[in-house]
Amino acid sequence: DTGVSQDPRHKITKRGQNVTFRCDPISEHNRLYWYRQTLGQGPEFLTYFQNEAQLEKSRLLSDRFSAERPKGSFSTLEIQRTEQGDSAMYLCASSFVAGVQETQYFGPGTRLLVL
Amino acid sequence: AQSVTQLDSQVPVFEEAPVELRCNYSSSVSVYLFWYVQYPNQGLQLLLKYLSGSTLVKGINGFEAEFNKSQTSFHLRKPSVHISDTAEYFCAVSNNAGNMLTFGGGTRLMVKP
Numbered sequence: 001d002t003g004v005s006q007d008p009r010h011k012i013t014k015r016g017q018n019v020t021f022r023c024d025p026i027s028e029h030n031r032l033y034w035y036r037q038t039l040g041q042g043p044e045f046l047t048y049f050q051n052e053a054q055l056e057k058s059r060l061l062s063d064r065f066s067a068e069r070p071k072g073s074f075s076t077l078e079i080q081r082t083e084q085g086d087s088a089m090y091l092c093a094s095s096f097v098a099g100v101q102e103t104q105y106f107g108p109g110t111r112l113l114v115l
Numbered sequence: 116a117q118s119v120t121q122l123d124s125q126v127p128v129f130e131e132a133p134v135e136l137r138c139n140y141s142s143s144v145s146v147y148l149f150w151y152v153q154y155p156n157q158g159l160q161l162l163l164k165y166l167s168g169s170t171l172v173k174g175i176n177g178f179e180a181e182f183n184k185s186q187t188s189f190h191l192r193k194p195s196v197h198i199s200d201t202a203e204y205f206c207a208v209s210n211n212a213g214n215m216l217t218f219g220g221g222t223r224l225m226v227k228p
Binding site: 004006033035041043045055058091093102103105107109111 | 147158166214215218219221
């Protein structure tokens with residue numbers, strides 16, 4: 001098991017461009033989460049999937065953000081018309097839920113810089 | 116709603132000294148509690164977790180934490196730190212049904228030789 005992987009690790013883009021990030025969870029993990037972490041802060045929840053269903057979205061997730069997990073395995077997070085305020089580390093986590101207890105395992109993150 | 120407060124943004128300590136990183140939470144329901152460590156330019160690594168049972172939880176790298184329900188605290192401790200423990204430490208809580216984690220603002224542990 002290689003853990004949660006994210007691609008790319010770093011992305012620099014110009015304001016107004018669209019970007020897409022990918023997350024590959026730990027094999028057979030049924031939940032997948034996206035968080036955003038700005039400099040000097042703790043991660044903030046964005047959204048999560050149970051298999052392919054998107055079950056919850058934070059108010060932080062504006063309509064410029066969209067996430068998918070089409071086959072219940074990998075997930076993508078797209079940001080349209082990027083703004084400088086989108087600059088942050090985007091973290092993905094996965095877990096296997098059995099009953100009510102779960103532990104989330106995080107990937108290395110994708111650091112986005114919007115110029 | 117739930118929230119997490121990490122009272123110290125930075126904790127400087129000399130190598131081989133003991134350390135305590137403080138975490139307080141608020142929640143209207145039962146909680147699960149976690150400590151994660153983040154090294155520079157990396158993701159979060161789970162140190163330890165409290166789900167139920169014994170209130171003293173032991174984790175990796177010699178860290179331990181104690182869940183105190185009456186004081187709504189989950190402080191992280193290590194009896195003797197190493198230079199390699201220098202990192203950002205995050206306390207997090209999830210509610211009774213699992214799912215989203217709510218994180219504190221983090222504590223930067225700086226171990227000096």
